[in-house]
Amino acid sequence: MESNPIVPRSQAHLATAPAAISAAIPTIETARLELRGHRREDFADCVALWTDLAVTRFISGRPSTEEEVWARLLRYVGHWAVLGFGYWAVREKGTGRFVGEVGLADFRRAVEPSLNGAPEAGWVLAPWAHGRGLATEAVRAVLAWGGANLGPGRTVCMIDPGNLPSIRVAEKCGYTEFARTTYKGEATILFAAELTA
Numbered sequence: 001m002e003s004n005p006i007v008p009r010s011q012a013h014l015a016t017a018p019a020a021i022s023a024a025i026p027t028i029e030t031a032r033l034e035l036r037g038h039r040r041e042d043f044a045d046c047v048a049l050w051t052d053l054a055v056t057r058f059i060s061g062r063p064s065t066e067e068e069v070w071a072r073l074l075r076y077v078g079h080w081a082v083l084g085f086g087y088w089a090v091r092e093k094g095t096g097r098f099v100g101e102v103g104l105a106d107f108r109r110a111v112e113p114s115l116n117g118a119p120e121a122g123w124v125l126a127p128w129a130h131g132r133g134l135a136t137e138a139v140r141a142v143l144a145w146g147g148a149n150l151g152p153g154r155t156v157c158m159i160d161p162g163n164l165p166s167i168r169v170a171e172k173c174g175y176t177e178f179a180r181t182t183y184k185g186e187a188t189i190l191f192a193a194e195l196t197a
Contacts, residue, residue: 025080026149028088030141033099033134035088038076042089045098046073054127058163061186079105085119085150090138092129100125102138104146104155111158111183113190119146121157121193123169135169143173147195157191158183 025037038046049055050064050072064072079086087103104119121142123135146155157175159166167189175191182188 025086025088026145028141028145029093030137032093033138033141034091034093035102035138035141036091037080038073038087038089038101042098043070043073045089046101049098049100049124049126052127055124058160058166059124076101076103076105079103085146087122088138088142090125090134097128098126099129099134099138102135102142104142104150109158109183111188111190112181113179115156115190118154118156118192119150119195121155121170121173121175123166130165135166136172139169139173143193143195147197150195152197153195155193155195158188159191161187161189 027037028035047066047069050069051066053063056063076087083106085104087101087105090099090102091097092099100123102121102123104121106117107120109115109120121139123139125135129135143155157170159170161167161180170191170193174193176193177189178192179190180187181190
């Protein structure tokens with residue numbers, strides 16, 4: 001039996017496929033920020049973000065590995081391709097400095113009470129951007145986009161009870177607490193807000 005050697009495919013598809021998906025992700029501009037789809041060149045900034053314990057303290061309790069960050073970036077792009085919504089990479093207008101990530105997702109979390117497929121808002125910012133109102137600005141822009149593009153409906157978010165700055169952002173963006181529960185053995189608060197068209 002003759003073996004079939006593995007012949008490498010052309011690398012040309014690597015340049016066109018991501019560009020096509022990225023082009024389909026809308027760009028949102030606010031007074032200070034640009035929100036756009038994640039790109040391969042964002043990876044180093046994403047690694048710096050997700051390996052910082054100050055960032056992950058209330059999310060996973062530990063810094064992420066590069067492998068986990070790469071999987072997260074691909075999951076963001078997959079959300080857009082499959083669901084038509086997802087996360088944006090956030091950069092400061094003018095400087096282009098990486099601020100963080102914000103968006104809507106459906107993570108199919110095994111949590112009670114169930115989130116029932118409602119888009120889940122999330123935000124994570126680099127430490128330099130904390131306390132400047134950038135999270136509130138970005139989340140409000142995402143919710144306005146969601147209302148205009150997904151129509152009216154419920155959105156949710158999950159926040160560690162100790163993450164008081166994130167709770168303040170949620171409240172400023174119209175979220176109200178509807179349950180206290182656990183997720184993966186850790187206490188969490190569930191919030192809900194309505195998207196309006």
